[in-house]
Amino acid sequence: MKPIHLGIIGTGGWANAHARAYTNMSGVALVACCDINKDRAAAFAEKWSIPRVYTGYKTMFEKEKLHGISNVAVDSMHAPISIAAMKKGIAILCEKPLATTLADAKKMLAVAKKTGVINMVDFTRRGVTAVQGAAAYIAKGNIGRIMHVEASYLQSWLSQPAWGDWRTIPAWTWRLSTKHGSAGVLGDLGCHIYDTALLLCGDISEIACTLKTFDKGGKIGPYLLDANDSFVSTVRFKNGAIGSIHSTRWATGHMNSIRVRVYGDKGAVEIDLDRAADEFQVVRGAAAMKKGLWTTVKCARTPTMWERFVTSIRTKKNDPSDFANGVKVQAYQHYSVLSDTTGRPVKVTL
Ligand SMILES: NC(=O)c1ccc[n+]([C@@H]2O[C@H](COP(=O)([O-])OP(=O)(O)OC[C@H]3O[C@@H](n4cnc5c(N)ncnc54)[C@H](O)[C@@H]3O)[C@@H](O)[C@H]2O)c1
Structure with a gap:
């Protein structure tokens, strides 16, 4: 070779x-x-x-x-x-x-x-076994029509020193400053969680988003601390489902937590990467649905990015994670900001 x-x-x-x-x-x-x-x-x-x-x-x-x-x-x-x-x-x-x-x-x-x-x-996360496994499971129709989605990406480096002191670490300070090219947590983690929702549930067609920049003392050296550090979006998917997607750098107790729950009319899927990266949880079939019984699906390894x-x-x-897909996710970020500034839901157009 x-x-x-x-x-x-x-x-x-x-x-x-x-x-x-x-x-x-x-x-x-x-x-x-x-x-x-x-x-x-x-x-x-x-x-x-x-x-x-x-x-x-x-x-x-x-x-x-x-x-x-x-x-x-x-x-x-x-x-x-x-x-x-x-x-x-x-x-x-x-x-x-x-x-x-x-x-x-x-x-x-x-x-x-x-x-x-x-x-x-x-x-x-497209190179994470549990995520690809769950995407394939949903795509096969195992949970029926998707109705409701909850997706979150939580970090805590602003609220707890487990990642070091953010005030003194260059990799964190540029992430807090729009002048240095950061789109805040929306650009940093939001793009991951939007992309994961897109992979699992299909295109997003409308976004209502609230962004928040908490007061962190204004400025550190050349870095004006003006980039957002929390966001909450409610979204509509093209397939008719609705969902809530959110992320923050203030989630005390969470180092790097991604969790997605997808509810359909025939079952449900939950990915919790803190629990395991090679399995996901499901409720499927009449007997399980009668009791709300979750079981674990182990996945075959997927290639890394x-x-x-x-x-x-x-x-x-x-690869499917090409620039065309990247533009879609960039559009979700773009329309999230537009929704926050206008105070209304915004249709996603490419
Ligand atoms: N995919 C993921 O899960 C993931 C995880 C962490 C970071 N990232 C991304 O990786 C990138 C780097 O993040 P990081 O945490 O390593 O940040 P970092 O600040 O530690 O590293 C960035 C590096 O880029 C260098 N740089 C700046 N301008 C340059 C230029 N013109 N030419 C060459 N180098 C230049 C800086 O000197 C610095 O060494 C970011 O875009 C971040 O979003 C992705």
Whole structure:
């Protein structure tokens, strides 16, 4: 098998998950990495035995022969780096959220279509066994017509020091500042939970959203703390179901909790990733429904997003988590903000 040569751009905290995944894959070589912070990039290269280090992604694209890159830079750099990569014919696994605006996300999709380059968004939960297992279970009609959905993504780094002190950690401070390209918890975690709801229950057609930025003391250095840190949405799905989708960074007691419950007229599904990542709970069948009896469904392993990306490069076939899907999720974020500012439900149009 021809080795796949990959690069990583942005060598902060989450880039380690990408490097670990690629390092564990056979037939894949991590040949270069890049970060505007030279020392961070050098330390990352040493840690993961990456031979070449850059501080500018354009130079990296000029000098390297890459099959693909992971774009793990800050959110504001997702669009420029991904577009530059695609124009060089380099496959792209872009971190979420796809972009900082819906207009930029659409530009990225247009370049993807024009160049025909493999394009993918790292909605990591699509690589989680319980999530794919539940999606397949629902798609087979096991719970009948979907009526009602509850989906939440809870973190707590603003309210408890279990993740360290957010005031002193750069990876947290840029996430609190719109000027630094953050769309707040809506962009950070909201995109994941919207995408999971989309995967399980289909397209969202209308959103009524409330966003909240709690007072955290105004400013830390250059970071104005103005990005939202909680949101609550009520949504309508195209298939007629309704749902509540919410996320916060203030959920004391929750480190990184994703839970989705989908209720149909013939059964129900619950995913709780704190409980297990390889199983989900169901109520199905007349006897179970009579007693409201939940049972566990164990799932076969699903490939991770990194494995899917490498498969896409090899097969030249896009994964379902492509930029077209990323634009849908970006639209959910966009219309959530519009709903919050106008104080009314907003139809989703693409
Ligand atoms: N899919 C997931 O589950 C998941 C989890 C965590 C983070 N993320 C995403 O990954 C990205 C990085 O998050 P993080 O927690 O690692 O943040 P981080 O702040 O630790 O790392 C970001 C890195 O990007 C670098 N950077 C900034 N501008 C750059 C540029 N022009 N070129 C190259 N590098 C540049 C920064 O110097 C920094 O090292 C974010 O977009 C975040 O949303 C995704």
